[in-house]
Amino acid sequence: MAAKWIETLTGSLEQKKQYKQDKARIDALPEPYTIAAKAMHRYFMYYGGITDGGTLLTMFGDLADLWERAAIDGTPVRAIVGDDPVEFAETFVQAYSGKQWIDKEREQLLKAIDAAAADDTPKED
Structure with missing residues (x-):
């Protein structure tokens, strides 16, 4: 029972x-793969904005898989990320659908504009 209570608070x-x-899989990668994987992981935390734990786990597991496979095959980092690592990272994140923190803000914006537009009807004199 205590575990359920704790999970309610912490996830x-x-x-x-x-x-x-x-x-830990990312941390165990040899250089330069660990450097690239950690950099992408950090970027995902800021850029991704995904709030669904299951989606995040899938994404980070796939990230670890990607760099482990690259390390095993000896694939150069640039062969993975190309000339624009930001574009690669953002495309990677977009492949994972899930609820994002910005979804709530989008909803709030739409409601506020709808409310403002409803009050913005021309008044007849």
Whole structure:
């Protein structure tokens, strides 16, 4: 019962465990792959804005898979990310649908504009 109460406050303990495992996989990569994977992971945390834990876990697991495979094959970092690492990272994130923090703000904006437009009807004299 205590675990359910804690998970209500902090989120899924199983998801946290999986996240730590994927992070450890990235940390264990040889250079230069660990540098690239950590940089992408950091960028995803700022750019992605995904709030769904399951989607984040899938994305970070796939990120670890990508760089592990590149390290095993000896694929150069630039062969993975190309000339524009930002474009690669943003395209990577866009492949994962999930609820993002900006969704709530978009909804708030739409409601505010609808309310303003409803009050903005021309008044007859």
